[in-house]
Amino acid sequence: MAIKKTELYSSLWASCDELRGGMDASQYKDYVLTLLFMKYVSDKYKGDPYGMILVPEGASFDDMVALKGDKEIGDRINKIIARLAEENDLKGVIDVADFNDEDKLGKGKEMIDRLSKLIGIFEGLDLSANRADGDDLLGDAYEYLMRHFATESGKSKGQFYTPSEVSQILSRVIGISDDTPQDASVYDPTCGSGSLLLKASDQAPRGLSIFGQEMDNATSALARMNMILHNTATAKIWKGNTLSDPQWKDESGQLKTFDFAVANPPFSNKNWTSGLNPEEDSFDRFVWGIPPEKNGDYAFLLHIIKSLKSTGKGAVILPHGVLFRGNAEARIRENLIKQGYIKGIIGLPANLFYGTGIPACIIVIDKENAHTRKGIFMVDASKGFMKDGNKNRLRAQDIHKIVDVFTHQRELPGYSRMVSLSEIAANDYNLNIPRYIDSSEAEDLHDLSAHLQGGIPNRDIDALAAYWRVFPSLRHTLFRTDREGYSRCLVPAAEVKTTILNHPEFRIFAEQSLQPFTAWCERAALDQIRPGDSPKQLIEQIGEDLLEAYEPVPLLDRYDIYQILMDYWADSLQDDVYLLVQEGWQAGRVLRELVAKKGEKLKEQPDLVIAKTKYKADLIPPALIVARYFAEQQAEIDRLQTELDSAAQALESYLEENSSDDGLLSDALNDKDKVTKASVTARLKLATDPEEIATLTQAKKLFDAETKAKKALKESQEALDQAVFQQYPKLSEAEIKTLIVEDKWLATLKACIEAEIERITQQLANRVRELEERYAEPLPAITRQVEALSEKVAGHLKAMGLEWTL
Incomplete structure (x- = not known):
């Protein structure tokens, strides 16, 4: 397999x-x-x-x-x-x-x-x-x-690799399309192990002509091997220092220019002038200004701009400091903005990269449209990530959202906007993203009048308008007007979620929210997967379709739905698809025997054990076979399990009741201070007291009942396992498709989407409950309660002969 x-x-x-x-x-x-x-x-x-x-x-x-x-x-x-x-x-x-x-x-x-x-x-x-x-x-x-x-x-040695998630963003925002020819070139002056170049080349239908340079000898070797493993052996990777000794030159000795460029240069390189006199640079890279001697961020950016054709486009990862640092860098930044070279800026989360934990940004360059540029498109994506050990990682939904928003120049409050050059000029050409995009969370303000007089401020209820548009009558079920500007909650806090789940409008919403998924299942046609298909093309196609299907659905974030699919893909779906495209659907009949090497333990948990032989089901878990073909046998096993649990509980209770120091089973304790069937049997042979004999007899009866229940359960389970084992080779291709596609893949995804629908409801319930509890009792009522309780305490103390005056 x-x-x-x-x-x-x-x-x-x-x-x-x-x-x-x-x-x-x-x-x-x-x-x-x-x-x-x-x-x-x-x-x-x-x-x-x-x-x-x-x-x-x-x-x-x-x-x-x-x-x-x-x-x-x-x-x-x-x-x-x-x-x-x-x-x-x-x-x-x-x-x-x-x-x-x-x-x-x-x-x-x-x-x-x-x-x-x-x-x-x-x-x-x-x-x-x-x-x-x-x-x-x-x-x-x-x-x-x-x-x-x-x-x-570690920090000083992790720079040979740019996280794949960031590489994907760079490759998708530089303008490579289905029409990009194979002879179009892509360049990375600090290519590391080549991941950025490969991701960019993958965006073109027939690949790109790859050019790279890497200073470290071992890392350059990694890049060459990486290219061969990705079937791009014609990629040209040179060794050497890009700034002091650029290898890619044209016939006149000037820098060779490229259609696209991607790069993740070393952050804030303090030795960038080594072997280089920037004031006498023969390649005219520093006409817009010379970067500070101890900080080479702009040196790499200027090199890349010079290495692009007049229609060239590029994306460079740089630390956030390049957006706002002053002096020489401020002058360079102003000149580049005035030239119109900077198309956009994407702010990334902190702690993404292996060489540093500082936040970085992507500067997108577009020389082709520089002369007509009226603004710079900014994206603040700093809050979209997941924790992965001691690092942060972008999720599939974060990547897709960044690319969608940037590509379509879509303005979203708190996330992205087009900033005019005049506004940037008014800010002294400072590009620090928070100056232009406020992504901070709105403060949850307490209402003093509500605390004093009771009631929930209508402005807090109005803030949930997205929910009321979908559930217009639910608001009136939960709240009634109390006084001008304030309302009362009609439902106890503990019953809010149940009230929402049982409301007819929510039920309609839940049903309608699953309709796009049902339609998507039909279009995805996952049962049509054939050997030789491309898994990556498949997940891209069905992922885009699912994302588009959920665009008009209210309340649900389509990117969250997309993430459900991508998480399941990473967890198990991709493994299944890779097996199917290599082995075909008949792989569903295969049970792989697990054999450990001599002296080693099995690395995988078996799914079935038949006559001590252990098997792994790579595509169809036995539980799916059981659910579809042996439901009655499983029900019987569940019944036997219940009987065993009851027998075990009865035995445990009886032993606990009679095994104390003066209990009638105390003499039946073994060396481990635990009553066993053997110790009870042995003691019963010696017992003469009628009451003790009766107790021991009952204990033995309970032990026998437990043993009988265990045996019955074991025999039934072994019979079911044998039946399941024999069912695998009998499966037809149609049955295999039903088990994998319907019972496994689509059932799992549907359950996850249903959980996401409920999560949205939970958010509403939590907020309503929070508001109700916050203003449930006005301050005067609380004060009266405190006074009453204080008087009670004082009375009790006085009765005890304790009294004091303030």
Whole structure:
């Protein structure tokens, strides 16, 4: 059976991390990713004289496997890699990691064991069937490992990887479309491992011509391998310092210009002038001003602007400081704004990147329309993210919302707006986003009059207008006018949610909110998935359709609905789809036998155990088979489970009642201070007191009842498991589709959307309850209660002979 994405990723990371030992993750990644590359090209191209990579004799991963346990394993691995590198002009790319380095890998047996186990991790993977294109497992696995290595590498060593979520935004806001030709070029002057370039190229239907430069030697090698794994071996990646020694030049020696540019330069580089005199720059990059000597943010931005064609477009990640810092940077910023080069600014959440925790922004450049620009479109996306360990991550809905709003220049209160150049000029060309977009939450003000006289301010109720537009009569069910400007709540706080859920208008809303989902299910046609289909194209298509379907639905945020689908995709749906496009629907009949390696435990939980043999159902969980074909048997098992629970409870109660120190079962206690069936049976043979005999007999009877119930339950469960096991190979393709599509996928998504509908209701209920409790008792009433209680306390104290005066 084909490899599941999530299984591949997690097993690779867990195994590799376990073998890392004391080595820094930023170093260990070079070994792991090199072996992944070797395994992939060996599986895919070995024996293929026309393959993208030629695998000569003695230079495959199989030759590495033969070295497991070899005393010279490190040196021989180096030679195998060197042979493949020489054959494919990859010297300095795949041979960067030294597999014979005792300082990193240990000496003698430690090195032999570590490398042998590391090879063993990849040995069991068959990667020949997994395509290395925009829908591959390996390219994504490579990125997955880099993200984890970046997370583990620490502040100073995580810059080789830009989070995929941010890469997606950059690639989608620079104007690449379905009409973009393959010979259009994309450039990244600080390309790291190449993720930004690959994401941008993926946006074009036939890819783009890729150009990049990276200063770090090992990271540059990662980028080259990454390109090959993504089927872009023609990508051109140069090594070197972009600012002091740019490699991409035209015939006249000036900077080569490109159609698109994406970049995540090192933040606030203090050594950007190393090897460079900006006042005598032969490429005229600093005509709009020279950045501060100790801060190179604008140096990279100016380099990118100079490297774009007159119609070029780009997006650059920079720290927020570039938007408002003064002096030299203020002059550069003013000049760029006056030139019209800056199309937009997107403010991102803090703590997204691996090299720093400071907030960053994306500056979008558009030279083509610079002369007609009248404003800059700003987006404050700083509040849309999820926590992921010690970092923040953008969710699928955050990415989509940013791209939608920016692409369509859609103005949303507190989130985005077009800011005129005149307004920016009036603010001294300061681009700090909070100056133009107020994304702060409105303060929840208390009403003094309501606290004094009671009642809920109508302005607080009116603030829930979005709900009243959908539930017009619900407002009158919950509130009545009390006095001018104030209302009373008609429903006790504890009954607010139930009142809303049972209201006819809510029921109509709930039904109507599921109609777009029902229609979407028909259009998605998930039962038509065929081998060879593209999972990424599928999720993009059905995701966009679901997003559009929920656009007109009130109260529900369509991006929240979209996130439900994307979360389920990441959790399990993508694994199912990847199996189906590789194995076909017949994979639903397959139960995979789980066998642990000698001395190891199973890494997966079995779904079925038949005669001690353990099986995993990759597509159809046994519970779905049971629900559709064996509901009566399951009901009987549920009944037997209830009987067992009752028997166990009766036994426990009886033992507790009679097992105290002076209880009649105290003599039946075993060494562990617990009455057992064996101890009761043994004591019963010796007992002579009639009352004790009766107690022991009853205890034995309860033990026997529990044992009988356990046996009946076990036998019924084993019979059901056997029936389910035999049902799998009998399933027709139509039945498999029903079980997977209807019973598994769509049922799960529907339940999640229903939960989201209820969550919206919960928000309304919480607010109504909060307002009711806040103003339930006016201050005078509270004061009278306090006075009455104080008088009571004083009276009691006086009766006790205690009295004082204030």
